[in-house]
Amino acid sequence: MKTQLIDLDKQRDQFLLLQNELRERWQTVDLFDRSDADILVVPSVTLDQREMMKIDGVHHYEERLLFSLIRLKNPQTRLVYITSQPLHPSVIDYYLQLLPGIPFSHARERLLLLSTYDASPRPLSEKILERPRLIEKIRQALRPARSFMICYNSTHLEEALSVALNIPLLAAAPHLLYWGTKSGSREIFAECGIPLPNGSELVKNADDLAEVAAELWEKEPQLQRMVVKLNEGFSGEGNALLDLRKLRDVNSANRVQAIRDAFPFLRFQSAGETWESFSSKIPELGAIVEAFIEGEEKRSPSVQGRIAPNGEVEILSTHDQILGGPDGQVYLGCRFPADESYRLKLQELGVQVGQNLANKGALERFGVDFIAVRQQDGKWDIQAIEINLRKGGTTHPFMTLKFLTNGRYERSNGLFYSQQGREKYYMATDNLQKDRYRGLLANDLMDIIAAHQLHFDSSTETGTVFHLMGCLSQFGKLGLTSIGNSPQQAQEIYNKVVNALDEETGAKKETSLHSLAAIPMTWNGEITPTIQRVAENP
Incomplete structure (x- = not known):
């Protein structure tokens, strides 16, 4: 050894x-x-x-x-x-x-x-x-x-x-990866003085997890729900929800045991997850509990940056993330840029985190996820959730836009401009998925792109760029980034892709696993639909 x-x-x-x-x-x-x-x-x-x-x-x-x-x-x-x-x-x-x-x-x-x-x-x-x-x-x-x-x-x-x-x-060097875990992220937010939800220290077994959950409940008696998170989980797939409202009648002396007994009934965000499999990962990956932020109007924005080899921190982008799963914890896609009412604040917080990481010796990509809740006065309460020290789901859409247009991100307003001076917007997902899309080969997709003119047009700098094409035949799953000159155009281009694929596969009445739904969401002042996970008709 x-x-x-x-x-x-x-x-x-x-x-x-x-x-x-x-x-x-x-x-x-x-x-x-x-x-x-x-x-x-x-x-x-x-x-x-x-x-x-x-x-x-x-x-x-x-x-x-x-x-x-x-x-x-x-x-x-x-x-x-x-x-x-x-x-x-x-x-x-x-x-x-x-x-x-x-x-x-x-x-x-x-x-x-x-x-x-x-x-x-x-x-x-x-x-x-x-x-x-x-x-x-x-x-x-x-x-x-x-x-x-x-x-x-x-x-x-x-x-x-x-x-x-x-x-x-x-x-980032591997010995720095702790700062991209749930517990490491919380430490950096505390060092930077960035608001974050109440939460626990890192634990490595279920008994200690019950203890810290009870302590969090004691600190925040009005808490309705808390999130149990695998410390090295990603995309929300390692999260589970503990509903404290079902334990209201339990006195404080019995809370630890009541929480322990409730663990098998956690609401897991990943389909097919069980307490048996979830708890088996805790000794290796670790876990924390964190207060679940409630709110009638709630969003999940993020900021992305990079640390250059010379230590310079550059803000690359902001996004409003599109989340799904049983309780809106699982990453499905994103819209660029984040809402104008808080995107500059995200940049400011991103620089603080980036400088902290640079001081620790980190390099290249980092992202910070937040929860934003609209208050009664109309302002947004923004709390930091986690840091990603890797390329994430927002990396490839933004870099695709940047490389294709040779454009620039403008820090003063958080917008992106092509070389021709056009404002650029996009909607992206890794999770456009339908059973009826199964069996489509890469060549079939190319035929559909050509027939319906879905390609990216360099003259207008609009259109769709596809990825994860290898998933299509076996899983009926596809990734795409739909780029427009306005939020509305980006949405329309995305819809055009879905409609074309539905038409070509005879799936007009079918609901996709990750499709456009009728739940509205404000994007740069306009009401647009969001993506959510919904049941698929066989």
Whole structure:
């Protein structure tokens, strides 16, 4: 065990030395974005695999970073993209044809696609590390002094791969990942003086979880519900709701036992989750409890930023997240930008968090999720919920917009402008899903896109960009980003996609698992429908 610890220490030291090369190489954000570089994309979703299996088609989520191919618009950029299973050629062609002003053949020559040919439910990074010949092939394809690696999230597996290839990883170092957990996020919010819900410390067993839940209830006697969260859960799939209203008659002396007895009846946000499976993860992943924020008008906005190699904090975007699940805890999609009444406040809070993370040594992407509740005076009470130290569901839509339009995000008003000066808006989801879409091949989708003119039009800078196309045939699931010159146009473009797919599959009367519903939501002053999880008709 001592030898293993020493090896891990050596690995970390070498990893950090490589990351320091990034800091020396790129002193500003502009230099980084325009650099002559070889980019290794390892889209490994290195999260708890038991949690990952809750997501339909999760092994296709390696496709979410395919927006990186748009980086090939820089004629000096070369890119290596690795997946567990080979990608369909038409999917690659689709992305390369999006490149503005770059011949398809020129971009294709600068792209190397590699695969482990391993469909097992394990992280891609682990599969690569098991294949020394593949590692050598990757090494030979890269220019060491001009290369860096990007990933979905960083763990000790990505750290090991970075060291094995001797190229730096542009992501938070694994020893900093605690700050992206539920308990770590709460500590940073407290350090920054950012409002957050009352909650507990981290615990590692069900008995302690009952204790801290009772303590939280004691501190906040009027609490109606609390959220039980796996400390390393993601997208709300690791959340469960404890309804305290059913325990009102329990006296304070018996509360711990009453809460313990209520655990098997938690309202889990992930379909098929049980207390038995949920509690089995607590010793490894940890758990906290947090006050559930009540409110008649409640939203879930977020802010995204990045920390450049030189430590500079840049705010990239704000979003209103679209949530579903039994109690609105599960991430389904997003709208850009967040409502104008609080988007500048989100930016301000995002900078505080980003600077705190930068001081701790973090790099690259971070996101902060909030809950906003409208008060009687019309103002919004905003409380921070968690930090994501990884690329999230809002990363690929925004980067797709940025790469396609060569536009800029304006901090003064929180809007995005294309090079032509147009304001840009979008609606995005990873979760457009219907049973009737099953069996559609990638080529079938291309036919539908062409027939209904659903493609992104570079002349108007509007239209839809698709992703997760590999999920379509088996799971009837698709991701998309619908870009418009107004919130209303973005919504209309999204609706056009859904209507076209319904028409082509004869699903006019069918309700999608994650579809546009009739529940209104204000988006930049306009009433628009939101996405929610609803039952699907067989």
